[in-house]
Amino acid sequence: MNKNQKVKIYLFFFLLIATIAFAVLFPRLTLPFGFAYIIYLMTKPLTILLTTGSKKQRLFYLLIMVVGVTFLLFPVFATFYNVETDIGQLYQQLPLVEKILQDKFFVFKVHFFERFGIRLNMDPVTYLMKKMESQGGDLLSQFPNYLSTVFEWLLLVPLFMYFFFKESKNFSSKFMEAIPNPIFEKTFVLFSQFNTKFGEYIIAKFIEATILGTLVTIGLLIVGFPYPFILGFIAGVTNILPYIGPVIGFVPAFFIALLSKDPNASMAGMAIIYLLANLIDTILVFPLLVSKIVNLHPIVVVVSIIIGSQLGGIVGMIVIIPFIAFFKLLFKEIYKDLSVQT
């Protein structure tokens, strides 16, 4: 390898590391960029299918942007109008929730003492409620910041989406040209595999979330549980996070069941629905749709989610899994090469 080629390789890796550092240092730009990229990957098969002429192509881009903006705007306005009353209602309900939880925990303590002869001298309910109240207060004080972030996303996500649809081909060909010759084949193949894996994973998770959300909604409708649509939606969205998601999705339904007139009956019906929906997901949907794409050990998945949440919040938690799958692929390739050389 001559001097020029070595310089080219060093420069390429320097640019790559600089880009990654920029992405980590500026999450305010990286997260909407990543979100726009996810939507781009999800709609990419559709664009191949639907776009033929240049007029249609532009119309399709426009349609995607309109749908994207509407999709993003709707929850914002809905939240904006209802957040104050919702939080007020939640505060009114909190003492009631606390009382019910205290009663339940007292009964549990008595049973525990009768059975094992050990007196439980802890008060997790008061601690939990205090924590919730302070978190709620933080949420309220931070609300203007959240709102400004949402409006920032509203501006940036459609802009990045337009960039992806319009310029991704030119951008990727320029990127390919910049890859130095000695590492071109491997980099190109890994880059393509990552794109394919990432796109497939996002689409698979989206389908999985839709199936689970629909199952929960239908189930709750059948047993006559309140707010079936919103709870189904929450269950679907939280299910995007592997292992932790179903538990988070269950929490709102648990509190609603506590507030109902007959908590025991509501809780049993609702719990069976969530259990069944998650069983169908674990036994049928996940193995068929997602596991083949990711193929990671459960411990690796859980650790990855924690790292992802530390780096980029909820988006980080979703995006980290295909990244880890890609790194696994990368290390496998490097290991394979090294073993051949030795």
Next chain:
Amino acid sequence: MSYEKEQMERNFKGESSADRLDIPLLKYMWDASPLAFLTSDESYHEFFKKISVLQSFSDNEVRLFTKFLHRREFTANEVIFKQGDSGYGFYFIFSGAVNIFSSQYMLEGEDLGDLVIRLEKRQYFGEMGLLEEFNRRSASVVAAENTVLLGIFKPDLERMLEMYPVLGAKFLRETALIMANRMGQLTREIVAMKKKIKELEQRV
């Protein structure tokens, strides 16, 4: 599929043709014209029309095929790939020439083994990399002079099969033909070598 047929199908489906001039297409048609030899640089179209294994491709198929290629430029003595490297691509020599080296053993450092053959413009190499799942390059390839290669890689082939299945299948058939020819050649060489060994054994 010809360009005319593609347009007719588009009209039949009720889809309008492009509402503005397609400059890349016009540029391509200009390059593909019979008078193209008057210009000094050879176009991709001309280049591929002269490659024997791709002669069954129509003009439009060649146009679509070139969309999936990567142009890579190598200086004289630059290593394109080494024996034992993972292989993912198939290269056509657009200009310049390459030397192919092979060794019985994996060699360290700059040593690439013995020169096997020199390939010139319009010849091709690396087709196994495109078809095998875990391909290892069986020889090292070095640019003999300043060389331009047009490469097609596994992800490109997958994309081609997805977007233009007929073209993808046709290209796969041609690649299989190349491999069959190489296998035939290899078999003939093995037979000749065995014959020589037998003669040598009889002499001894």
